[in-house]
Amino acid sequence: MPNISVGEIKAGSKIIKDVITPLGGVLFGKGKIILPRDIEILQAFLIGQVEVEGAQGEDKTTESAKPAVKQQAAKAGALINESVLAKSNSPLHDEYEKMLVLIKQSYRAAAAASLPIFELRSQLDLLITHLKDYHVLKFAPRVLFDQEYNYHNAVLSALTSYRIAQWCGYPQKDWMQAAFAGLLHDVGNTKVDEALLQKPTPLSAPEIDEVRRHTTYGYQLLRNVTAINEGVRLAALQHHEKIDGSGYPLRLDGSQIHFYAKIVAVADIFHAMTLGKAYRKAQSPYLVLEQLQKESFGKLDPVIVQTFIQKTTDLYNGTRIRLSDGRHGEIIFTDRNNPTRPMVQVEGNIVNLINERELHIQEIIA
Known part of the structure; x- marks a missing residue:
């Protein structure tokens, strides 16, 4: 298939197949003309090869690229x-x-x-x-x-x-x-x-x-x-x-x-x-x-x-969260006078973060 490595792409090249990130998103659509800054975007997404008009080569993009992205990112000092x-x-x-x-x-x-x-x-x-x-x-x-x-x-x-x-x-x-x-x-x-x-x-x-x-x-x-x-x-x-x-x-x-x-x-x-x-x-x-x-x-x-x-903090009841002690739960009520400390349901129990001051929401999951 007409592939070319990102390092060899020239500005003005035309993409003939959607460029998909290793995580599944469409980065650039078919028909896009590559601009100079687009090459850096491709590199930022760790894209290895792109199908462009007039290029010759073999398609080597596989599902194995997904873990490879993580390995490359880790080597580059990424979180x-x-x-x-x-x-x-x-x-x-x-x-x-x-x-x-x-x-x-x-x-x-x-x-x-x-x-x-x-x-x-x-x-x-x-x-x-x-x-x-x-x-x-x-x-x-x-x-x-x-x-x-x-x-x-x-x-x-x-x-x-x-x-x-x-x-x-x-x-x-x-x-x-x-x-x-x-x-x-x-x-x-x-x-x-x-x-x-x-x-x-x-x-x-x-x-x-x-x-x-x-x-x-x-x-x-x-x-x-x-x-x-x-x-x-x-x-x-x-x-x-x-x-x-x-x-x-x-x-x-x-x-x-x-x-x-x-x-x-x-x-x-x-x-x-x-x-x-x-x-x-x-x-x-x-x-x-x-x-x-x-x-x-x-x-x-x-x-x-x-x-x-x-x-x-105006989140709907049922929003899933992770507490600072690692337990998962969901928000069931937010007191507008204490919006950062809602009531959450964890493992079938109600935890009122207004009273449980040693705990806090560490992360919203969904």
Whole structure:
């Protein structure tokens, strides 16, 4: 059959058979013309061969590729989220991965060239079309490579910021700009020494100062970018400011912080704490929500935080969960005054997490 290895594909080649990921999703459809960035997407999905017009070769793609993906990912330092493998053929995951590749390329090029803002907008539009399938507490990337944490945080913060802008009743014209604010809030990290961003041990005072400069670097990089508004630029600058004036870089108080930055601050903290890293396990989303609630007293915008918590925990009764002690159960009632500590049924018994403070929901299964 007309196969060619991904390493030999040239931009402009035409795909003559759907490209299927080893996990079962359609990555690229028949008839697609390969663009330069598509080659990196194929590599990111660990696709070995593709059938293209005019190529000669033998089809060697088999079911054995599935365990091979896990082996290759492990060698590359990836954390594979087993709980989402069954859902990984969803269009949301497909567009998420394409957005991830594009933001990685864009961040890497940002210091030397202008951001491909219209291409970013196009892919963000495609991603947002599947927002109905995105649940903040349930969604997880298929594979999280150690070195790609910042890119995952960017894409997830974009989705969550869009949701928060909706939930808080901001005008529709602000929803996509809030998503851009989430997507680009950490673009200044491209000018920070990557070794500092990946350092597993505590930073020294000078190193902390350098990492904190990512906020001003980000504003500078976005200053002349078209198709985004000033709020997006200010979100890059202000997303670490606190409403009591204790944040950085300018120690602004709540009245001086743009509302995009207040939205992104919540999304960024949530995903920073719930994404796993090579040197730190992902934290329970429910414990992170409780931490956000504490931060809403003087640090984060209380209305945004409370809206975020109420909306994300608004799950239907019967939602299956895993508790911190490893037992599985299902939610049977959520007290709106204590949304992070619902009543769950476990092994035929009712567990009230309001009273069982040593327990918490570790993960939503389905």
